[in-house]
Amino acid sequence: MRLSIITLLCVLVNLATECVQAAVSMPDTSKMNILFINIEDCNASALGCYGNPICKTPNLDKFCASGIRFDAAYVQAIACNPSRSSFLTGLRPRTTGIISNGHVMDKNLPPGTATLPEVLKSGGFHLTDIGKLFHKIDYAEKRYAAFDRLEFYQKPSGWTGPEPMLKFPPVKTHERDPKPKDEKSREYREWKARHSDRFGDSGLEYEEHGDYRMAATAVAVLKDYAKTGRRFFLSVSQSRPHTPLTAPKKFLDMYNPAKIPEPQAPVSSLKNFPYMKRATGGNPDIFMKQQPTPTQVQEAIAAYYACCSMVDANIGMMLDVMEETGLAKNTIVVFLGDHGFHLGDHGFWSKYSMLAATHRAPLVIRVPGAPGNGKACSGIVEFVDFIPTLCELAGVKPLSVQEGISFAPLFADPSRPWKKAAFITEGDSEDGDGVRTPKFSYMEFRKCELPAALFDLTKDPWETVNVVDDPLYANARTEMAALLKEGWKAALPDNPR
Numbered sequence: 340m341r342l343s344i345i346t347l348l349c350v351l352v353n354l355a356t357e358c359v360q361a362a363v364s365m366p367d368t369s370k371m372n373i374l375f376i377n378i379e380d381c382n383a384s385a386l387g388c389y390g391n392p393i394c395k396t397p398n399l400d401k402f403c404a405s406g407i408r409f410d411a412a413y414v415q416a417i418a419c420n421p422s423r424s425s426f427l428t429g430l431r432p433r434t435t436g437i438i439s440n441g442h443v444m445d446k447n448l449p450p451g452t453a454t455l456p457e458v459l460k461s462g463g464f465h466l467t468d469i470g471k472l473f474h475k476i477d478y479a480e481k482r483y484a485a486f487d488r489l490e491f492y493q494k495p496s497g498w499t500g501p502e503p504m505l506k507f508p509p510v511k512t513h514e515r516d517p518k519p520k521d522e523k524s525r526e527y528r529e530w531k532a533r534h535s536d537r538f539g540d541s542g543l544e545y546e547e548h549g550d551y552r553m554a555a556t557a558v559a560v561l562k563d564y565a566k567t568g569r570r571f572f573l574s575v576s577q578s579r580p581h582t583p584l585t586a587p588k589k590f591l592d593m594y595n596p597a598k599i600p601e602p603q604a605p606v607s608s609l610k611n612f613p614y615m616k617r618a619t620g621g622n623p624d625i626f627m628k629q630q631p632t633p634t635q636v637q638e639a640i641a642a643y644y645a646c647c648s649m650v651d652a653n654i655g656m657m658l659d660v661m662e663e664t665g666l667a668k669n670t671i672v673v674f675l676g677d678h679g680f681h682l683g684d685h686g687f688w689s690k691y692s693m694l695a696a697t698h699r700a701p702l703v704i705r706v707p708g709a710p711g712n713g714k715a716c717s718g719i720v721e722f723v724d725f726i727p728t729l730c731e732l733a734g735v736k737p738l739s740v741q742e743g744i745s746f747a748p749l750f751a752d753p754s755r756p757w758k759k760a761a762f763i764t765e766g767d768s769e770d771g772d773g774v775r776t777p778k779f780s781y782m783e784f785r786k787c788e789l790p791a792a793l794f795d796l797t798k799d800p801w802e803t804v805n806v807v808d809d810p811l812y813a814n815a816r817t818e819m820a821a822l823l824k825e826g827w828k829a830a831l832p833d834n835p836r
């Protein structure tokens with residue numbers, strides 16, 4: 340008996356020691372900077388660092404090896420404005436009231452809603468933005484006004500911030516068909532359709548691309564921060580791999596279109612499918628008038644990969660200077676795509692669906708010294724969790740209500756059980772809401788001929804066979820419909836701490 344009590348005591352002492360070790364093994368993040376790299380329209384599966392066997396992303400590969408790659412990270416909306424409005428406020432699209440690219444942030448947000456930069460500013464961060472963060476200046480003028488430095492973006496009225504960090508020579512254009520200024524005009528829509536099928540060689544040198552120039556500016560800003568020692572939040576955007584899928588020749592030369600395999604989920608495989616009109620007609624952003632030929636499919640995908648490789652090179656410039664200056668040791672680096680992009684799967688191009696190609700986006704985060712670094716996390720995280728997470732790491736309080744939770748515990752242990760589901764809203768053509776678990780994706784539509792869709796992800800990961808009316812899935816349908824109705828609070832981790 341005495342022996343067993345001693346044994347029990349030993350076990351308890353060991354457990355306590357392990358707990359203390361786990362607790363002390365997360366570094367003190369409360370003084371760290373934040374570099375927030377957000378790129379446009381990125382399909383996670385298209386990136387080499389997410390396992391794509393063709394697309395080359397050597398810099399992101401290295402970054403993944405030093406941070407945590409989130410393999411089940413989901414956005415809450417299907418396009419730029421609603422997705423960014425959600426993850427930059429910590430609110431879900433039905434709460435922000437911004438469910439389409441046409442909804443103006445400053446007119447729709449609940450009163451008192453604070454955005455990520457405003458929250459971090461209240462915590463003493465010096466703020467720089469390079470390129471797009473919120474959808475448009477006239478949607479979020481007062482949010483941009485919070486920044487101490489603004490580069491490569493229109494300025495809020497009355498802007499008195501510093502001059503550009505770097506100056507670049509003008510880029511020669513041979514545009515014979517200039518873009519009409521009024522994006523709401525018929526002329527603009529016609530111009531967009533005429534130019535939608537641009538992919539391939541941009542005809543520009545690498546150094547002439549806006550994305551290169553934004554990265555070069557970020558390098559200069561980072562060097563300046565290393566000198567001044569100010570605690571910073573630096574947001575850097577990349578406009579690719581958003582359409583037009585054009586890149587400098589040297590990146591296109593990395594890929595042979597003839598070797599690009601056919602997309603998964605061909606139109607012929609779809610059964611009882613939502614969005615069928617899109618699969619057989621025009622697309623947004625690219626191939627707007629008609630579906631591409633098989634050769635165009637290969638060329639467009641190769642061009643998409645080239646755009647990803649250019650973005651990767653630009654990110655490499657930033658990460659290298661972080662190492663050179665020593666900033667890497669005390670800077671949290673977040674890399675994300677603002678939502679996904681269909682690359683011919685289901686006959687779809689661009690975004691605007693609740694399917695995985697739009698819903699799942701790349702997310703890699705490196706917290707210097709975190710025990711989980713170098714691992715992949717398969718636990719579900721939602722982009723709406725960013726503010727709670729970054730606030731916890733930074734030691735700052737969110738200034739307004741949050742509809743996500745901090746996933747900071749995953750940096751200590753990326754394998755711990757986490758959320759049961761992720762939620763998404765589609766406010767455009769079909770108007771619906773969806774929920775995704777590791778086993779099923781389920782969506783309900785308000786304006787679609789199909790009221791609902793259910794996909795068995797264990798058998799059909801590409802979401803091609805809608806089993807919503809299959810009697811074998813009656814229980815699954817009931818459970819998923821109940822989860823969608825109950826909402827995000829029902830899907831939180833059992834033990835978040």
Ligand SMILES: [Ca+2]
Pocket residue numbers: 379380418419581677678
């Ligand atoms: Ca976007």
